[in-house]
Amino acid sequence: GGRPAAAAGIAIKPASFCGRFAMSSKHFTPEVVGGKSRNLTGLRGRLPDWINLPASVALPYGTFDQVLAAEENSNVAAQLRTMLSALEAAPDASAVSCALTGLRQALGPLRPTRRIASELADAFEEEGLPGLGDLGAGVGAAAWAAIVGVWASKWNDRAFLSCRKAGLNHSAISMAVLCQQVVQARYAFVIHTTNPSTGNDQELYAEVVCGLGETLVGNYAGRSLSFSAPKSDISRLSVKSFPSKSVGLFVDTPAMIFRSDSNAEDLEGFAGAGLYDSIVAGQGATERLVDYASDQLVCSSDFRNDMLRKIAEVGCCIEQALGSPQDIEGAVDGDGRVVVVQTRPQV
Secondary structure, eight states: OOOOOOOTTOOOOOOOOOSOSOEEGGGOOTTTSOHHHHHHHTTTTSSOTTEEOOOEEEEOTTHHHHHHTSGGGHHHHHHHHHHHHHHHHOOSHHHHHHHHHHHHHHTTTOOOOHHHHHHHHHHHHHHTOOOOOOTTSHHHHHHHHHHHHHHHGGGOHHHHHHHHHTTOOGGGOOEEEEEEEOOOEEEEEEEESSOTTTOOTTEEEEEEEEBOTHHHHTTOSSOOEEEEEETTOGGGOEEEEOOOOSEEEEOOSOOEEEEEEETTSSOTTOOOTTSSOEEESTTOOEEEEOOTTTOHHHHOHHHHHHHHHHHHHHHHHHHHHHTSOEEEEEEEETTOOEEEEEEEEOO
16 A cells, blocks of 8 residues: 655655735746746747747646635535545545546635635736636636636546656645636647657757647647758758648637646656646637648648748747757747747756
């Protein structure tokens, strides 16, 4: 019985509540938010003007526990304690899965406190993001449901089991939530600034899809457009595959995304990225068939070469700014604006 010993030197550093329920990006530090929030903040003012970074607000570590401890959420807290006991006592994999589902569902009725509502409103205004309004109705209620969903993803099956397998203390996980506007993407891209298939650090490798990047990182059927390029001369790029994913995910109206940003995602030797949820509030994205016969990325070599060179240049600029190989996620909107939504050290 008991947990397996953690792999040498890996531990989740417990996080404590900083006293604020929400904050604008200028307040992001390693003590209060995870790598997703911090890595982008570290790029501000260090990139060419044409590479955009999204306005960002975070609910820092410990906010969830404060909201849960509020008097109006005492029933939810009691239910959560019951389900945590069931998880602790679960005799087999099926019982573990059942308890985890119960834990996630127990958080559904969690209510926003007056303080989190007012601090969120202030932080959104300070960051220049459109306000959410009343968290109990309309757009605000959809946003609150997404925030609670991100917090609940601490108890995703895969996340819990990965922690247990690595011998990590799951209860030490703190979930910050990064709030950003969704880029209404025409294309999304992922860049590895060291080519992962060859290990060549003089060459980057990137993939591009139509619409949001979820079809890329979420293993939707079909290929992306992929290419490599030598960093010394990105114009000598080489297309490795043309796209064949039949659907793209598109957001047609402005929306907010709430991203998980835990203290268990950038641990040396533990692949924590991607275990927790990021949720688009409200209707989310629409699946649409992609018509490659009319898409410029496929049918116009001039457009394609310009676009891919631009993406390669993003990779070079960010690696240079941060001083180490990076995994970068970004998007290009309908007006051709390039937005980098995430970067993390490449491992």
